[in-house]
Amino acid sequence: MSKNLKYYYDLMSQPSRALWIFLEKTKLPYEKCLINLGKGEHLTEEFKAINRFQKVPCITDSQIKLAESVAIFRYLCREYQVPDHWYPADSRRQALVDEYLEWQHHNTRATCAIYFQYVWLRPRMFGTKVDPKQAEKYRGQMEGTLDFIEREYLGSGARFIAGDEITVADLLAACEIEQPRMAGYDPCEGRPNLTQWMARVRESTNPYYDQAHKLVNKFAQDTASKAKL
C-alpha cells in the first residue's frame, strides 16, 4: 500500500494542522514537506508545479497530485487502512460527516479565518489598521457560527460532530476554531458543549494535537499577556 506519500504543509494553516494530526495519529507512512507560507514558499514556480492552486495543504503520491484538505482526507481514508470511525463506511454516518465538511467552508472556516486575518494577521503582515466596527461585524459572524455548532451540532449530547466517535469533521472544525485564539478571542467562553468537545478532540489526538498547536498556543499566550498589560 506504500505510495510514496508526500505531504506539503505549514502548521500555521488550519487544515494543514488537521491533516498533520490525522497522519501522525493514524501512523500513515509519509514524507514531511514543509512549505513556509510566511516566506512565500507556496508562491514559487517549483511549488506551482506540485499544486496549481499554490496553497497548502496538498499531497502527492505515485498516482496523484491532490489539493483541498477535504478531498485529501477522503482520498487517504479510501486508499489507506485507517480506523473506520475517521470517515465511516456506513452511508448515513458518512453523509452526516460530509454535510459538516461541506457546510464548514462558508461557516467555521470562513468566519474564524476572516476574523483572525482581519484582527491579527493582516496588521502584522501588511500594517493594516483595525476598524473596530468592521472587527465587530466579523466577530459577530464568527460567533453566529460558533453558537450554531454549540446548539445544533453539540447540543443534543453528542460527543462529536457526527456522533459518538471522532471523525475528520472534528479535526477540521477544532483546528479552525483554535485560530482566533491568536487574536485574543476565546471560542469556549460561554459555550460549555464546545468546551467539552474541544477537550475531547484534544485528548483523542494528543500528543499530536498539542504538537500541531505549539505555535498557535504561543501566539495566543503572547496576545493574552499583552492584553493584561
Next chain:
Amino acid sequence: MSKNLKYYYDLMSQPSRALWIFLEKTKLPYEKCLINLGKGEHLTEEFKAINRFQKVPCITDSQIKLAESVAIFRYLCREYQVPDHWYPADSRRQALVDEYLEWQHHNTRATCAIYFQYVWLRPRMFGTKVDPKQAEKYRGQMEGTLDFIEREYLGSGARFIAGDEITVADLLAACEIEQPRMAGYDPCEGRPNLTQWMARVRESTNPYYDQAHKLVNKFAQDTASKAKL
C-alpha cells in the same frame, strides 16, 4: 432501493438546479417539494424542522435528513444505481472530482454568486444601489475564477472538469456559471474552452438543463433587452 426520497428545491438556486438536472437525468424516483425562496418559504418553522440550515437544496428519505448539495450528490451516488461516470468509483478520478467540489465553494460558487447578488438580486430585493467600483471588484474576482477554469481545468483539451466524461462537478460548475448571465455578464465571451464545455454539459443533460434554466434564461434575456435600449 426505493427510499421515499423527497427533494426540496427552488430552481433560482444554482445547486438546486444542479441536483434537479441530476435527479431528472438519472430518473431516480423522488417527490418534488418546491420551496419558494422569494416568498421566504425556507424561513418557516415547518421547513426548519426539515433542514436546520434553512436553505435549499436538501433531501429527506426514510433514513436521513440531508443538506449541502455536495453531500447530497455523494449520498445519492452511493445509495442509488446511477451510472458510474457521475461520481467515479475509481479512486484517482473520484479524488479529482472531489478536489473541484471542495475548491468551488470559495471560488466558482462564491465569486459568481456574490457578483450576481450585488449587481442584480440585492437591488431588486432590497433596493440597494450598485457602487460601480465595488461591482468592478466583484467582477474581477469572478473573472479570475472563470479564467482559472478556462486555463487549468479545461485548457489541456479535457472534455469535462475531471476528464472525458461528465461528473457531478460539471453540473455544479455550469449551474453556478449560468447565474451571472442574469446580471448581464456573459461568462463565455473570450473563453473558447468554457464555451465548448458549457455546450457539452447542456447537450449531455438536455432537455433537463434547459428546463432547469428556463427562468434564468428569461431574466438573462430581459437584462440583455434592457441593455440595448
